[in-house]
Amino acid sequence: MRRKYSIALAGVLLAGAAAAAPCPTAITQIAGRVAQLRQVPPPFAPPCRLITSSELRGVLDRKLRRDLPVAPELFIQALFRLGFIEDDSRSVYDHILTFYTTQVLGFYEPETDEMIVVDSPAASRVEGALVWAHELEHAAQEHRFHLPSRLLAIRGDSDQQRAASAIAEGEAMLVMFLLNSPGSGAEQLSAAESTVATQARALAPNPEVPAYFVADLVFPYTAGFSAALRAYRSGGWEAVDGLLAHPPASTSALLHPDRPAAAGSVPARELPPVPDGWEEVLTDSVGEWGLAFLLGRRTGTNRADAVASEWDGDRLRLIRNRFRSDSWALAWRLRCRTVRARQALSEALQQFLPPVMARLTPAGQPQLTWVASGRTLELRAAWPQPPPSRRSPS
Secondary structure, X not given: OHHHHOOOOOOOOOOOOOEEEOOOHHHHHHHHHHHHHHOOOOOOOOOEEEEOHXXXXXXXXXXXXXXXXXXXXXXXXXXXXXXXXXXXXXHHHHHHHHHHHHHOOEEEEOOOOEEEEEOOHHHHOHHHHXXXXXXXHHHHHHHHHOHHHHHHHOOOOHHHHHHHHHHHHHHHHHHHHHHHOOOOOHHHHHHHXXXXXXXXXXXXXXXXXXHHHHHHHHHHHHHHHHHHHHHHHHHHHHHHHHHHHOOOOOHXXXXXXXXXXXXXXXXXXXXXXXXXXXXXXXXXXXXXXXHHHHHHOOOOHHHHHHHHOOEEEEEEEEEEEOOOOOOEEEEEEEEEOOHHHHHHHHHHHHHHOHHHHHHHOOOOOOOEEEEEEOOEEEEEEOOOOOOOOOOOOO
């Protein structure tokens, strides 16, 4: 699926140093068709920059180091401490870079409004034109709605960014499909949706790359394509444009568009501040997709999806001791749609999370504090206790 439907990592990779060059014919030929289909005002001809295959790895490394909230190596450690992956060794990042490099033929860069092209024979093949159409549509999204730029700016909420990315990728896939099959009706669109889902399930796992990164890469294309198709069926391009202008604020809103609007956020101010002697590693939202993935690794998928589907906001803060890099702590506040749903979430997390939390401290199982109130659940794991206040002599 990746080779056919996408040639970039969400269309937001940075080119780095590269030489300006004429665009391959496959790109120039398809650009006009994209502009016509999506009514992009002229001129619509993003310039191209070429990079070599050997330069690509360094390009991806610079991009990840620029756009992740922390250095990639530390980000991987955070995912390990939180239970999303099982290995935080230095080789993990190397394997991830290798995996990403094999997926990339080119991409659109919103900061410079350029098509970044890996200089290879595949880039000029006519049969790759529809793949370039996908990336050119990201350029159209930038020209009309500044969506790729907005994606880059969503740094403190991974769940919101994932939902918006799904709209960007799903709409680009819809453009690609309709260019390949003009005049498609409901039956053909449904078949395309099923094909994408089937190809995603059949994606061969890479034993050296944590499943989290593969699942995170696939989700925007599967869920996003479904969302774009749903809008297109109900209201044509006008409805799709509404999604591009105002993407869902969470993966929950993306996955359940027919539900009444929910709050969907927990402000960071509701979390405890970073204690003296500690440093913040990550403050973020896990979201419904992340919660389902985390629970699904330890229980059946059906139960995980059911529990996670009642998500109504969360925020976590992961910290590390400034003087002991192997000592971490977590504060996580979650809210569910109902009290009963919060009870189900409490049961699931208390059953499966304690062994994961043992990764926070070198001594093993840390102290866990669970506080439930109404629809809200809060967990503190190994969180430092404030020093006792000193009493003045009487």
